[in-house]
Amino acid sequence: MAQATASSKRSLPRRLHPLPLRIMHWINAVAIFIMIGSGWKIYNDDVLFSFLRFPDSIVIGKWAQYGLQWHFFGMWIFVLNGIAYLTYGIVTGRFWQKLFPISVREVLVTVGEALRFRLRHDDLTHYNAVQKVLYLGVMLVGILIVISGLALWKPVQFSELASLFGSFQSIRLVHFFCMAAIVGFIVVHVSLAVLVPQSLVAMVTGGPALKDEAASNGSIVPEMKTPR
Numbered sequence: 001m002a003q004a005t006a007s008s009k010r011s012l013p014r015r016l017h018p019l020p021l022r023i024m025h026w027i028n029a030v031a032i033f034i035m036i037g038s039g040w041k042i043y044n045d046d047v048l049f050s051f052l053r054f055p056d057s058i059v060i061g062k063w064a065q066y067g068l069q070w071h072f073f074g075m076w077i078f079v080l081n082g083i084a085y086l087t088y089g090i091v092t093g094r095f096w097q098k099l100f101p102i103s104v105r106e107v108l109v110t111v112g113e114a115l116r117f118r119l120r121h122d123d124l125t126h127y128n129a130v131q132k133v134l135y136l137g138v139m140l141v142g143i144l145i146v147i148s149g150l151a152l153w154k155p156v157q158f159s160e161l162a163s164l165f166g167s168f169q170s171i172r173l174v175h176f177f178c179m180a181a182i183v184g185f186i187v188v189h190v191s192l193a194v195l196v197p198q199s200l201v202a203m204v205t206g207g208p209a210l211k212d213e214a215a216s217n218g219s220i221v222p223e224m225k226t227p228r
């Protein structure tokens, strides 16, 4: 009986995007939406650049104070979910397997292909070099935006952290440019997801089942192929 359960468990196909990853990805998308919309409201209250104000129709929060409350609400979701996602990626070996190695040559070739609209999307199980750079980049920016946010929120309690950035105004600038980088990432990321709808479907359904050649230690398989 126990054997039967074990073997039936083993025969369950593993998906390209496991359920926990999908849940965390979509929670992150909602949290980022809240953080950016409310961040724009807070920004409008004391702008960094006189030429830039965000229209009321695209900000979250009627008053700056409500914007702040939304920002903290989104922050807890973003941070807790982000910690869970990073831990999951490291512990399961997913990051290592999906995002490395990256070679400069591969990045240049992929950028060249993208510029000539010749990027191939036939293998969803393999991230191209540009995707790898973008995903790793957005994770690093995500960490920096949280650190700079902490320094803005509690400049006295985190005074040593705050002093790493120089002045309070430079923390604001770092925080702002991290937001701009994330917005840039989202524009490219969502456009690609729409252009390759099967990747979007896979992020909802889990995508193709993977051939599991890994030993029973639960690590990610070294080579994955889309079933024919």
Ligand code: HEM
Residues within 6 Å of the ligand: 021, 025, 028, 029, 032, 089, 094, 098, 124, 131, 135, 138, 182, 186, 189, 190, 193, 199, 200, 201, 202, 203
């Ligand atoms: C509505 C917004 C979003 C959509 C439609 C979307 C869609 C997708 C899709 C389709 C994939 C799979 C890519 C592939 O298989 O080639 C993916 C992966 C990913 N997305 Fe998004 N995404 C959104 C928002 C975000 C945001 C806001 C972030 C972070 C700031 C993000 C970060 C990532 C990362 C890091 C991965 C790789 C996950 C992994 O394999 O570990 N996404 N997304």
